[in-house]
Amino acid sequence: MRLPVLNVEDCLKIGERLKRLRMINSLTQEELASRADLTKGFISQLENDATSPSIATLKDIVDVFGVSMQEFFSDTDDDENVVFGKDARVQATDDDEKIKVELLVPGAQNREMDPVLVTLEPGEEMDEQQFHEGEEFGFVLLGKIQLRLDDRLHTIKKDECFYFTSDKKHSVKNIGKTAAKILWVVTPPTFYY
């Protein structure tokens, strides 16, 4: 039996495909191993291209994911993602910016909502510069914030939320002593950061 040649692994990317599928399905290596009747050590080796599975074993694994061999080797992303873990987040702001905005569902085409995670350090404020149509919903996961809608101020604490139409000028400021995190959902999707 042949050693996997580096260029084959490169172009087939078996490890990468396996890891991606595992993340999409929110499984640990141990859970996947258990379902495919393998060991977690082997799953780790596969994901890191330290070894290659037999075709039969690969089939067992992709069966756990409910994916065909054809789909597994497909280079187009046909399967709409339903579950998005932390690693799927796309940061929409630079690391040097104090405000951190992360897209929770990247690739928002064909969707009605755009959920993002906003992180504000103490004292920082996020301004909305543009009006747009639609509605916004926010849930404060951490900290205490002040929401300004036109000329009115609202204090919102952890586990409280807000909902307003996007035709008002609005901004959010962290008025607490620790970082604030807001789960924010916009409909229809609009890119404004």
Next chain:
Amino acid sequence: MRLPVLNVEDCLKIGERLKRLRMINSLTQEELASRADLTKGFISQLENDATSPSIATLKDIVDVFGVSMQEFFSDTDDDENVVFGKDARVQATDDDEKIKVELLVPGAQNREMDPVLVTLEPGEEMDEQQFHEGEEFGFVLLGKIQLRLDDRLHTIKKDECFYFTSDKKHSVKNIGKTAAKILWVVTPPTFYY
């Protein structure tokens, strides 16, 4: 490493797929072996499911055929029918109707064009009642017809053709003394008979 389980071989049919591809490419086992840097004995074993290749080796083999791993594991019969004889025609009109319309390429899903054969007895007319988007092309195989587009009339004889956008009201009439036959192609496919 796991033995190939029988049901895996059954559903993946690796040997069968390999043999079919080899036949399509008119290669002997020895030629294929030579091109993939393997032995003919091994090819024979693979085709008879006596053993299973590693993924890397499978990739080498399908590369010889110019096929991707995705295509290799595809369950759809990729070789689309290209030739449609008379026996493949599907009549879209009843026998008691004077106008005869036959689909030339049945199962038109996933196609950009819908070709039909229209037969008109002398003096008969085929009306288009509905507007729709798209384009239409026609070739007069037999006879002489009159094409009306909105308020304009066109006489088209055997071996002449027409092409227009479908946003016009249109109809066709046989103005000859013998039956007329028109090969008519509509894009995108629309069912209007």
Next chain:
DNA sequence: ACAATAAGTTTAGAAATACTAAACTTTGCG
């Protein structure tokens, strides 16, 4: 901050097999 646990990685090696070389069998052709 720290401890405990979850999650992932690495190591050593047993068992299995991927693949070979060559002998054997079948098929096709003149």
Next chain:
DNA sequence: CGCAAAGTTTAGTATTTCTAAACTTATTGT
């Protein structure tokens, strides 16, 4: 029929697939 081409089978070596378990890193709760 004889011969060569094509395919199959056999025996075995080198390699790898996959394991169990130790180790490391990451995460969570107090």
